[in-house]
Amino acid sequence: MLPLSIAPMMDRTDRHYRYFMRQITRRTLLYTEMVTSMAIKHGNREKLLGFTPDENPLVLQVGGDHPQQLADCARIAADFGYCEINLNVGCPSDRVQSGNFGACLMAQPEQVADCVAAMMAASPLPISVKHRIGIDHQDRYEDMAHFVTVVSQTGCRRFSVHARKAWLQGLSPKDNRTVPPLRYADVHRLKRDFAHLSIEINGGITTLEQAKTQLSLVDAVMIGRAAYDHPFIFAQADQLIFGETYPPLSRQQVVQKMLPYIDYWTGRGLKLHSITRHMLHLFHGQPGSRVWKRTITDRSSKPGAGAEVVADALELVNQAGFVHQASLAHQANLVHQASLGSLV
Structure with missing residues (x-):
């Protein structure tokens, strides 16, 4: 189990978001959105499951409760080149519950075990x-420990x-991510009691510093919404978490690396917004963040919009940065002049 991952998020972690994040961090484990077993069996598999090798290491998250269907999905996932398959037993939405999968399956550990066993028998993937x-x-x-005991x-x-x-x-699913209190101690205890298992903690973790603290108590850390709202927090993940020595890319370099990808997909008819919606928060907290968002938001949905929109937005960000630096230099000069005057 890799020590850091980005959580599977519906309407978030599609292939374009994953490619974008892979420019920021090469080593962090990425997940697909949850894909149901029925969709995999009967839907457009290339559209649902297709990805580029650059996105690896990548986990396919599936939702379902039928062992044979999930076994078929496991075989298909292996053929597509995923490195792991993850069964969703955490989503509480009404739609997911109506299919008897997601979080409601925690009340049925034997059923989950049957599903996992079928998937393991059908595929060499973890x-x-x-x-x-x-x-x-x-x-x-004790309820969680029983669940893990049965499934393991x-x-x-x-x-x-x-x-x-x-x-x-x-x-709601949104409230279920924030209203129930975090109980990290229970996850830490789970690791102590099941030392032979790989335990990853998720929920409320928003920085690499918090992740490093958790890694002294569990095997891995999964970051969710913060990875989407503040993607550049992962800029030093490879160095701080994985011990790599190559330098992280700047935000500007990340954008430059995205331009050929954008050209490729918009040249095949994809709407620019499908990619740039994931990039809106790249300059969060930086000079030019507002003009970056406004330019991309205003122009990405226009007919024929392509990589030039992103290139123009980047140029405006760079201009804002120069203005900001000049302003800081001017303020510093004023302070310096004032300090000299006080000495006279």
Whole structure:
């Protein structure tokens, strides 16, 4: 299990987001959005599962509760070149519950075990499970430990734990990511009690410094919304977490590396917005962030929009940076002049 990953997020971690993030971090483990077993069996597989080798290491997250269907998905995932398959036992949405998968399966550990066993028998890829610390009133540590005990008896060795319980009724998926309190101690205890398993912690972790602290207590850290809202926090992930010595790219270099990719996809009819929507927060907190967002938002949806929009936005960011630096230099000069005057 790699020590750092970006969580699977619906309507977020598609192939274009993943390619973008791969320009920022080469080593961090990436996930697809959750794809249901029914969609994989009956849908457009290339559209649902296709990716470029540059996105690896990449995990396919699947949702389902039927062992044979999931076994078929595992075989298909191996053929596509994924490095791992992850079973979603953490999503609390009504739509997912109606299909009897996601977080509601925490109440059925034997069913989850059957699904995992079928997937393991069908594919050489590692199978992992992403789950909550509990659901509704089944939220004691002992409930989670029982779930992990049953599932791990299949030979599954990788568990990603969202350190919040999920309410299956009364809270939206968004609220379920923030309202139930974080219980990191339960995940840390799980690692102590199941030392032979690889345990990854997820939930509320927003910086690499927090991740490094957690890595002294668990095997891996998964970062979710912060990875989307502030993608450049991963700029030094390869160096700080993985020990690499090559220098991180600047934001400007990341944009430059995206331009040929944008040319490729828009040249095949993809709307520019499908890519640039993932890049809006790249300059968060930096001079020019506002003009970057405004330029991309205003122009990306226009007919024929392509890489030139992003190149123009980058030029405006660079101009804003020069103005900002000049302003800082001017302010510093004023302070210096004032200090000299006080000495006279």
